[in-house]
Amino acid sequence: MSVLVYAEHDNASLKAATLNVVAAAQKIGGEITILVAGSGCGAVAQQAAKVAGVAKVLVADNAAYAHQLAENVSALVAEVGKGYKHILAAATTTGKNFLPRAAALLDVQMISEISGVVNATTFQRPIYAGNAIATVESAQAINVLTVRGTAFDPAAAEGGSAAIENLSTATDAGVSSFVGEEIAKSDRPELTAAKIVISGGRGMQNGDNFSMLYKVADKLGAAVGASRAAVDAGFVPNDMQVGQTGKIVAPELYVAVGISGAIQHLAGMKDSKVIVAINKDEEAPIFQVADYGLVADLFQAVPELEKLV
Amino acid sequence: MKVLVAVKRVVDANVKVRVAADNRGVDLTNVKMAMNPFCEIAVEEAVRLKEKGVATEILVVAVGPKEAQEQIRTALALGADRGILVEAADAQPLAIAKILKAIVDQEKPGLVITGKQSIDGDNNQVGQMLAALTGMGQGTFASEVNVADGKVKVTREIDGGLQTVELKLPALVSTDLRLNEPRYASLPNIMKAKKKPLDIKAPADFGVDVAPRVKTVKVEAPAARKAGIKVKTVEELVAKLKNEAKVIQ
Numbered sequence: 273m274s275v276l277v278y279a280e281h282d283n284a285s286l287k288a289a290t291l292n293v294v295a296a297a298q299k300i301g302g303e304i305t306i307l308v309a310g311s312g313c314g315a316v317a318q319q320a321a322k323v324a325g326v327a328k329v330l331v332a333d334n335a336a337y338a339h340q341l342a343e344n345v346s347a348l349v350a351e352v353g354k355g356y357k358h359i360l361a362a363a364t365t366t367g368k369n370f371l372p373r374a375a376a377l378l379d380v381q382m383i384s385e386i387s388g389v390v391n392a393t394t395f396q397r398p399i400y401a402g403n404a405i406a407t408v409e410s411a412q413a414i415n416v417l418t419v420r421g422t423a424f425d426p427a428a429a430e431g432g433s434a435a436i437e438n439l440s441t442a443t444d445a446g447v448s449s450f451v452g453e454e455i456a457k458s459d460r461p462e463l464t465a466a467k468i469v470i471s472g473g474r475g476m477q478n479g480d481n482f483s484m485l486y487k488v489a490d491k492l493g494a495a496v497g498a499s500r501a502a503v504d505a506g507f508v509p510n511d512m513q514v515g516q517t518g519k520i521v522a523p524e525l526y527v528a529v530g531i532s533g534a535i536q537h538l539a540g541m542k543d544s545k546v547i548v549a550i551n552k553d554e555e556a557p558i559f560q561v562a563d564y565g566l567v568a569d570l571f572q573a574v575p576e577l578e579k580l581v
Numbered sequence: 582m583k584v585l586v587a588v589k590r591v592v593d594a595n596v597k598v599r600v601a602a603d604n605r606g607v608d609l610t611n612v613k614m615a616m617n618p619f620c621e622i623a624v625e626e627a628v629r630l631k632e633k634g635v636a637t638e639i640l641v642v643a644v645g646p647k648e649a650q651e652q653i654r655t656a657l658a659l660g661a662d663r664g665i666l667v668e669a670a671d672a673q674p675l676a677i678a679k680i681l682k683a684i685v686d687q688e689k690p691g692l693v694i695t696g697k698q699s700i701d702g703d704n705n706q707v708g709q710m711l712a713a714l715t716g717m718g719q720g721t722f723a724s725e726v727n728v729a730d731g732k733v734k735v736t737r738e739i740d741g742g743l744q745t746v747e748l749k750l751p752a753l754v755s756t757d758l759r760l761n762e763p764r765y766a767s768l769p770n771i772m773k774a775k776k777k778p779l780d781i782k783a784p785a786d787f788g789v790d791v792a793p794r795v796k797t798v799k800v801e802a803p804a805a806r807k808a809g810i811k812v813k814t815v816e817e818l819v820a821k822l823k824n825e826a827k828v829i830q
């Protein structure tokens with residue numbers, strides 16, 4: 273039994289999402305190897321080697337992997353992954369991009385976004401926007417899985433001392449190239465890792481009004497999210513969307529402000545520990561999942577909330 | 582340039598599905614079905630490329646039950662030129678990608694457009710798998726697509742923001758929500774679509790085995806949340822969060 277975990281990183285540091293994947297790997301059982309593919313990613317390999325429970329770190333340091341282009345990374349993962357029983361990556365936009373491609377190269381039917389490990393060949397995953405949980409079983413030689421981070425408590429970032437091995441493999445498929453990126457910069461915690469998330473919906477009316485939420489968030493050390501409607505309307509950028517087709521969050525506290533609670537939104541936040549809804553419509557479906565519901569005009573309630581926290 | 586669009590028949594996005602009593606799946610009796618919303622965006626993008634003179638022909642392909650003809654007809658009404666239905670119920674993403682790969686080999690499209698995710702299985706796999714099998718570059722989760730000079734530039738919605746990649750044609754694009762806003766089919770176009778060609782095939786015609794590789798053991802309802810309460814004021818809310826839920830200080 274051996275598990276290959278693909279490291280999520282930005283060439284400078286290992287992303288926390290990797291720790292949740294390692295936790296899933298530990299539940300599967302067997303020796304865990306982390307694969308770090310990037311460019312100038314030595315520091316990431318060092319951090320990966322310290323993760324508790326990891327036996328080995330493989331490093332593919334090459335310009336071809338600098339931007340995690342799926343064409344290049346999937347070829348590497350399919351090559352390296354042949355020797356493993358399981359290949360795991362985080363269900364982030366990086367993992368979702370390259371892992372199905374690697375699975376197809378290995379002729380494996382991948383299993384997306386597992387939320388539970390029953391045993392080494394049986395997994396749970398949400399389907400239909402989380403309205404059903406499927407238990408699936410695979411008898412394939414290799415199991416290729418993306419892991420829903422919120423479903424697994426992270427492995428310890430420190431405590432391990434894995435051996436680091438450099439790979440000389442370098443694949444540039446030659447069909448794609450990186451042009452550029454616009455990465456949102458924020459001092460607030462990352463949405464998927466924050467203990468408190470405050471999200472705004474169409475009820476916020478415009479982007480400027482989100483400053484009300486940012487003020488509360490800054491007092492609470494919270495991240496700010498949004499519904500699809502708020503993103504579509506251009507109030508906030510796409511990386512803030514919480515939901516079935518956006519980010520999945522499960523913080524200690526989720527505050528939904530001016531969000532109706534469509535199934536697609538609930539799919540992204542209903543595993544939060546405590547849910548608060550502020551909505552002026554007492555019939556809004558969000559109240560069905562809220563632990564504490566406040567029927568109020570958000571333009572009065574949110575500034576008041578800011579004063580009281 | 583020919584554009585191939587893959588469309589899937591799924592439960593309508595507005596339906597809240599329920600788990601079937603036998604825990605074998607979800608209850609789909611008398612449930613409204615529709616084209617997967619991300620596939621609607623894919624069809625719309627293809628139609629816009631045709632209107633811009635970039636695409637010359639739009640081929641729609643669905644793998645599904647015979648009723649999936651409805652979704653192909655919808656795509657034809659929206660502006661696609663012809664359709665292929667490969668009849669196979671419940672095929673899994675790898676098998677679907679293999680069927681699509683065989684059709685790509687025959688049809689040689691310059692661009693393939695899929696949705697990013699089907700809203701029933703929430704797989705997010707077929708596009709990437711098809712790109713792997715055909716060796717195409719992939720621009721997944723696209724919010725902007727520009728075709729020029731034998732290349733396609735794709736802006737992608739990623740966790741941190743936006744990323745732009747450039748792919749050699751032929752290439753594969755998978756659509757995200759912000760790529761476009763799909764139009765509605767007009768009645769005259771719905772009538773015209775009935776006369777457009779629609780071929781019916783079987784997986785065996787492409788030599789693809791659709792036997793499931795992953796078996797569904799059971800399907801259950803998610804754990805229900807316990808009923809919450811309504812608070813009357815913001816003060817009461819803050820007090821509850823501090824003293825009862827203990828999630829803020």
Ligand SMILES: Cc1cc2nc3c(=O)[nH]c(=O)nc-3n(C[C@H](O)[C@H](O)[C@H](O)COP(=O)(O)OP(=O)(O)OC[C@H]3O[C@@H](n4cnc5c(N)ncnc54)[C@H](O)[C@@H]3O)c2cc1C
Nearest residue numbers: 473474475499500501515516517518530531532537552570
């Ligand atoms: C394929 C697909 C994928 C999708 N993916 C996602 C996803 O990932 N995430 C997501 O969120 N949605 C997603 N959606 C969209 C989803 O179906 C809903 O349309 C969306 O969540 C609605 O956003 P909203 O609640 O902000 O807006 P609305 O439904 O318009 O609700 C606005 C709410 O604000 C309240 N309000 C208005 N003014 C005030 C005020 N002054 N004070 C207090 N309350 C006020 C109203 O009472 C209302 O309840 C998806 C849809 C589809 C079809």
Ligand SMILES: Nc1ncnc2c1ncn2[C@@H]1O[C@H](COP(=O)(O)O)[C@@H](O)[C@H]1O
Nearest residue numbers: 587588644695696698699704705706707
């Ligand atoms: N049965 C199918 N027939 C045709 N296209 C499909 C089928 N299943 C998935 N696709 C395409 O692949 C996309 C992603 O689906 P999935 O990988 O199932 O999440 C969909 O939006 C479609 O474009």
